[in-house]
Amino acid sequence: MAAEIISGTDMARTIRTEITEGVQEMKGRTGRVPGLATVLVGADPPSQSYVRMKNRAASEVGIESRQIDLSEEITEDELLGWIEGLNADPDIHAVLVQLPLPDHIDKGRVLEAIHPAKDVDGFHPVNVGRMTVGDPAAMIPCTPLGVIELLMRSGIDPRGQHAVVVGRSNIVGRPMGALLLSEQRGGDATVTVAHLLTKDLASHTRMADILVVAAGAPGLITADMVRPGAVVIDVGINRIEDPSREKGYRITGDVRFDEVKEVASHITPVPGGVGPMTIAMLLSNTLRAARALIPGSSG
Ligand code: GUN
Numbered sequence: 660m661a662a663e664i665i666s667g668t669d670m671a672r673t674i675r676t677e678i679t680e681g682v683q684e685m686k687g688r689t690g691r692v693p694g695l696a697t698v699l700v701g702a703d704p705p706s707q708s709y710v711r712m713k714n715r716a717a718s719e720v721g722i723e724s725r726q727i728d729l730s731e732e733i734t735e736d737e738l739l740g741w742i743e744g745l746n747a748d749p750d751i752h753a754v755l756v757q758l759p760l761p762d763h764i765d766k767g768r769v770l771e772a773i774h775p776a777k778d779v780d781g782f783h784p785v786n787v788g789r790m791t792v793g794d795p796a797a798m799i800p801c802t803p804l805g806v807i808e809l810l811m812r813s814g815i816d817p818r819g820q821h822a823v824v825v826g827r828s829n830i831v832g833r834p835m836g837a838l839l840l841s842e843q844r845g846g847d848a849t850v851t852v853a854h855l856l857t858k859d860l861a862s863h864t865r866m867a868d869i870l871v872v873a874a875g876a877p878g879l880i881t882a883d884m885v886r887p888g889a890v891v892i893d894v895g896i897n898r899i900e901d902p903s904r905e906k907g908y909r910i911t912g913d914v915r916f917d918e919v920k921e922v923a924s925h926i927t928p929v930p931g932g933v934g935p936m937t938i939a940m941l942l943s944n945t946l947r948a949a950r951a952l953i954p955g956s957s958g
Pocket residue numbers: 755756757758759780801802830
């Protein structure tokens with residue numbers, strides 16, 4: 660029997676409605692709304708498109724969004740100056756610096772400069788540490804948080820299940836493993852974190868009750884790598900050249916959707932799966948950051 664397809668698009672719409680209500684409630688209590696600043700350095704087309712989508716989504720739920728476009732040539736110190744300004748700005752509660760940054764800029768220094776309370780990406784070492792030890796004050800990175808939300812809202816609780824994560828990036832794979840392992844809601848799984856250098860990757864993926872793939876490798880996961888009845892979450896967003904498309908490319912995941920859907924019990928599509936959830940979680944983290952920073956904003 661073909662898998663149930665989990666629509667991240669539909670779920671994200673529901674979450675955005677919930678956030679709109681939360682923003683209105685804050686406005687009613689305090690006269691203020693959350694403020695999100697996105698910082699884009701350079702003109703990388705996918706980054707431009709992501710940042711545009713993030714700002715549009717923020718405006719739609721009533722979050723005040725400010726996009727700061729900076730030249731590819733900006734110095735590290737100048738960029739740090741912008742971040743200091745946003746840290747000190749009382750109307751900004753959330754600061755996001757889109758990655759990747761140009762090679763001449765030390766990404767670590769930039770991410771460490773963002774105030775942890777405004778770090779809605781959850782990339783600051785303080786938040787990474789808090790998340791790893793299960794501190795509820797941690798800001799959690801949006802994509803793995805979106806995956807947990809997507810599982811729980813689909814009635815899939817990882818507790819006691821074997822979750823296999825393929826990918827070990829700081830943005831998805833590592834925090835994903837930590838969240839699935841944690842004792843919080845959506846955690847309590849037994850976790851394997853594998854990656855592209857894992858010996859006999861298929862022997863690990865076949866053990867998964869829940870398989871989360873974030874390797875950035877188009878079509879990596881084939882049907883024979885998936886245990887029948889497993890839940891498959893595809894985090895991959897790969898641009899593949901396709902002259903037949905208007906834009907000259909199409910977006911594809913890390914999972915061969917057409918064959919794996921015949922084996923899995925649940926599967927997320929690309930696009931329309933994890934992507935919209937990532938943006939919804941950015942809005943959720945922004946509201947959360949604003950509630951923590953604006954006195955009297957939550958009851
Ligand atoms: N680049 C790719 N994914 C992300 C993300 O989640 N946050 C930021 N800031 N940059 C990214």
